[in-house]
Amino acid sequence: MLRLGSLNLALPFFQAPLSGYSDYAMRHLAKLYGAPLTFAGVIIDKSAVHPKIIRKPAFRPGDDEHPIGAQIMGTESDTMAKAAKALVDTGYDLIDLNFACPAPKVLRGGRGGHLMNEPKTAIEICRRVRESVDCPVIMKLRIGFDDTPASIDNFWQIASSAPDAGIDAIVVHGRYVLQKFTGSANWDIFPQLKSTIPKMTIIGSGDLFDAKTISERFANTGVDGIVIARGAVGNPWIFRDLAALFSGKPIPPPPTLEEVGMAILEHLELVCRLYDPNRAVRYLRKFIVGYCKHHPERKKALKAILAAKDKSQLEDAVKWWYKI
Numbered sequence: 001m002l003r004l005g006s007l008n009l010a011l012p013f014f015q016a017p018l019s020g021y022s023d024y025a026m027r028h029l030a031k032l033y034g035a036p037l038t039f040a041g042v043i044i045d046k047s048a049v050h051p052k053i054i055r056k057p058a059f060r061p062g063d064d065e066h067p068i069g070a071q072i073m074g075t076e077s078d079t080m081a082k083a084a085k086a087l088v089d090t091g092y093d094l095i096d097l098n099f100a101c102p103a104p105k106v107l108r109g110g111r112g113g114h115l116m117n118e119p120k121t122a123i124e125i126c127r128r129v130r131e132s133v134d135c136p137v138i139m140k141l142r143i144g145f146d147d148t149p150a151s152i153d154n155f156w157q158i159a160s161s162a163p164d165a166g167i168d169a170i171v172v173h174g175r176y177v178l179q180k181f182t183g184s185a186n187w188d189i190f191p192q193l194k195s196t197i198p199k200m201t202i203i204g205s206g207d208l209f210d211a212k213t214i215s216e217r218f219a220n221t222g223v224d225g226i227v228i229a230r231g232a233v234g235n236p237w238i239f240r241d242l243a244a245l246f247s248g249k250p251i252p253p254p255p256t257l258e259e260v261g262m263a264i265l266e267h268l269e270l271v272c273r274l275y276d277p278n279r280a281v282r283y284l285r286k287f288i289v290g291y292c293k294h295h296p297e298r299k300k301a302l303k304a305i306l307a308a309k310d311k312s313q314l315e316d317a318v319k320w321w322y323k324i
């Protein structure tokens, strides 16, 4: 079980907010395969407070999606608090505060990972958001802006202020902001984090691509939960495997060719309901790279499927290469 304030998940993992990926289609599949909680991609606070933007269907969670989390990022505690309230009013069940994003544009705007340099502002944002909503509030950190002692000190300041600021759980991606996605995620920090703030729910993130590695991370680090990010792109079976693992069952065999093909077709149907069909076909390409990873003729299958120009060509290519 994973406790996120008033929200108790039966299984200790969830699908990360993934900007540009975790739309309704990805979230629906994640849920279908066993994720007990999913997140929409990060939303800028100023967009969330804009009534015209927040009323768009893309921002509204589906009735079949609960519990579902929204993640926000911004620079200013009042706007963040208003954004959190607007998203809860829109139907989200949980708010995540992003102090981790390393994108240059985000850092230039003083948002996301930049706030790892500004512990006072980050903590003030936590407090104000906590006051503005009744639902669980969690935050996402990296292990520092960079590896300087001042930066590491800022990390510990933010993390150890979380209980007083009313934060219900901390998600930590074990890289410095400036590292972006290079090198390997640091999981050595978690035992220290757990012993420094023992009552806080601590969730680990970074380089989690298969159930076996994840069970080792659990056994060795003392985290209360983990979050699946890149490992779920074109691979909803990771949630099926984790659901089995954490229910004490054997990890199921990998999906058959036909099962993978059927999942791609289902994903295609879902994205065609969200976007116009041509855009949907282009959009699905980044997921197809993930789906094709274990195809016995990966290069050929990928090339043929990615060459599809419209929905019917894509369906034909998937049916051919996945023997449906």
Ligand SMILES: Cc1cc2nc3c(=O)[nH]c(=O)nc-3n(C[C@H](O)[C@H](O)[C@H](O)COP(=O)(O)O)c2cc1C
Pocket: 016, 017, 018, 019, 020, 021, 041, 042, 071, 098, 100, 101, 140, 173, 205, 206, 207, 208, 209, 227, 228, 229, 230, 231
């Ligand atoms: C394409 C992409 C989009 C992401 N979007 C978000 C986001 O919106 N919010 C967030 O907190 N993290 C985001 N992340 C970071 C992931 O949640 C996760 O912390 C990171 O990828 C490390 O986990 P992994 O190595 O298992 O993928 C994103 C990562 C990627 C690759």
